[in-house]
Amino acid sequence: MRSHARVVIVGGGVMGIGLLYSLAEEGWTDTILVEKGELTSGSTWHAAGQCPSFIADYNLAKVHAFSNDLYARLETMTGEATGWHATGGIRFATNQLELDHFKRVEGVAANIGFRMQIVGPEEIHRLNPFVTTRGVLAGAWTLDDGYVDPSSACNAMATAARRLGATIVRHDRVTGIERLPSGEFRVSTERGDIACEHVVNAAGCYADRVSAWLGVQTTFANMKHQYVVTGPVPEFVGRDDEMPVMRDPYASAYYRQEQESGLIGIYERSDTREAWAEAGGPSWESSNELFEAEYEPITPYLERVMERMPIFADAGIKRVVNGAISHTPDSNPLVGPAAGVRNFWLATGSGIGIAQGPGCGKYLAQWMVHGAAEINMIGMDPRRFGAYADKAYTSAKAHREYWDMYRLIPPGEERPEGRPAKATPLYEKLKAKGCVFTEGFGWERPKWFSLDGRAEECGFRHNNVFEVVAAECRAVRERVGVFELPSFAKFDVSGPGAEAFLDRLCANRVSRREGGIVLAHALTEGGRIATEFTITRLASDRFFVLSGALAYQRDLDLLRFSARHDEVVTITDVTADYSALIVAGPRSRDLVAKLTTVDLGNAAYPWLTGREIAVAGISVRALRINYVGELGWELHVPMAHVVALYDAVWAVGEELGIVDFGLYAMNSLRMEKAYPGWGAELTNEITPVEAGLDRFVDLDHDFVGRAAVVAARERGASSHLVYLEVGATDSDVAGGEPVFAGGRAIGVTTSGGFGHATGKSLAFAYVDTGYETAGTRLEVELIGDRWPATVLAKPVYDPGNVRLRA
């Protein structure tokens, strides 16, 4: 057994093997995958093997597309059978909302290139003559997917990886992992130790235990999931055609042909799907384990499947597979770096790992080898969950995700499970005022205010909160609004080396002026955008560094891992210490001035200035900056005083016409100002060159990624961030929609919204070279309709920043 490798992967299920293969394709073959039993003896072997390509998330859809592509060619590549059945799939829509959803996914398909058609009941019958379609409006027919035999496909991937030089060790359990002073890891196994540079935890249902050796949290719950295999179905005997895999919200089920039998899987509503709940997890000895069949919870759903597929009704049940499956709080897998431990990676947490394993492997391999993946990984990054996502939270969310597997969750819907995980002292007060909250990194954040008790009618089109949000926006543009946004990631970076450290880390330089604020992007060595910081110089050697809620753990690691031994710098996480009240609008100076003795005039307190001042007798960090494009201050206030400050703001604000506003309004207002957002426009996929961030890149100093940015500039961008006015009437861009020129897909949207003060539907998109010039006429597809879109040169609201400087 080898004692050294570049990478050790713990776990030989589809996630581990998928990664091993792609690492080898990327050229990393000094790798060892260690599996305690046979390959696939965890969750993988018993899976039903379906690989849907109907995925609404643009980036995850790429993950699925790669898996399907690989499965389709794996047998030819390796000469080993994979059991790939290219049957395609049909998902049913039974109401208009689901149909709208299909049309959105059709746009994703057009962009990514998997084939999908929306078909009516007649065509559904042609494709599956056995199904009844009562109540079905349409089907989403995807033509490039199907199902595999999971064990055979994994063994074929393992063969492909071995041929490229990777090593697989079976029947050897990893018993511990330690970080060595050299920065390497010692992976202890039953057969000896392996020293390595990188460890990947692909241990499936054991992944939390493996992570615990390094003190890392891995956020998923082990659930049970069942499918039944019927006895032989006479109608399938001797039939050449195979029906597509059916996915049916009415029965919360998938069903397909399994040789001459039927296979039916159910996602039932139940609060008790946790696997090994009493034991606290699977035993290390567990291998190829299945649970006793549990008929009762799935019977009502099976009855619905029989209604749909009467040919299954008399076939009887031959076999039940009740197996373990991991689910995360948002159903996305955990793929990327683990928080807090450099070079410790996760490839786990997938509830549909057969469909995702090869694709996750591909993009994780890119990340490990090149420092960034070519797709936006934010939705898969394990660091999107923090300590707040404890066992109770995770279990509640995972159960809900499980039973919502085939239910459409319309945009705007708020599900209550696990909430509130993190609420500030102001939460109850805002709730009593009609605040509707939405969750971000566990934080409850105001979304909009229901002043008349209305509930949002959620969907893809403008709805009954459109006017409410418009009123919030108007008030901010015309008077003043207040918005509590506690979720910023907040760090104090201090010490004699703080300035040089931040300058080295960021493409922009920190302000030389005490009180100066800059926007600065930390890049990877390859020049891709890692994060966006707002940096305020509070003193010569003290900086207040802010970033987005979801960036919290990434940025904490980025800052801590980047500090060199010779840099005298202290990084303090102050995220939980402060909330923030954003007070913005033309009357905001009048308002804040009533609560402070500090001169807020332009000479003393210009735009892009941040200071520690007393407001309402409370010491706050008052930053004259905001994301809504008005005169205003972000008041970062100690958590204990947020209620007092809010009350004081309202007490003096009423006569100025103050309103509460939330994230819906903020999105509308920032779109009017053409402010791109980290995670949507600014991601690991691109460099500042594509994003048009030239004014935030100071090439006169050295910084991480500088050489790559210079090279990218010389090469020129092949893709460009553009700001669009869209001619849509009843819906807006959400992100992931295709952009067309002359009928050809040439780009993809990243985010959008309706600008209420300007009456315009606005969007950001990345488009190919040649389509970025202002005035270029394009089309954007929204919910199946193509709308004209024009590339704009400037923000539609206050392009000269006059109001910010007022």
Ligand SMILES: Cc1cc2nc3c(=O)[nH]c(=O)nc-3n(C[C@H](O)[C@H](O)[C@H](O)COP(=O)(O)OP(=O)(O)OC[C@H]3O[C@@H](n4cnc5c(N)ncnc54)[C@H](O)[C@@H]3O)c2cc1C
């Ligand atoms: C009934 C059922 C049907 C399903 N159907 C589908 C489907 O149709 N399509 C789909 O996409 N998904 C399906 N799934 C889900 C799918 O099975 C899982 O998402 C997938 O198998 C997870 O793969 P994994 O590699 O993360 O985990 P696993 O397959 O569990 O692999 C983890 C491996 O790590 C090993 N290991 C753990 N700890 C150690 C250690 N300390 N040392 C060495 N080795 C270790 C384990 O032995 C195991 O082999 C289904 C699941 C169930 C239960």
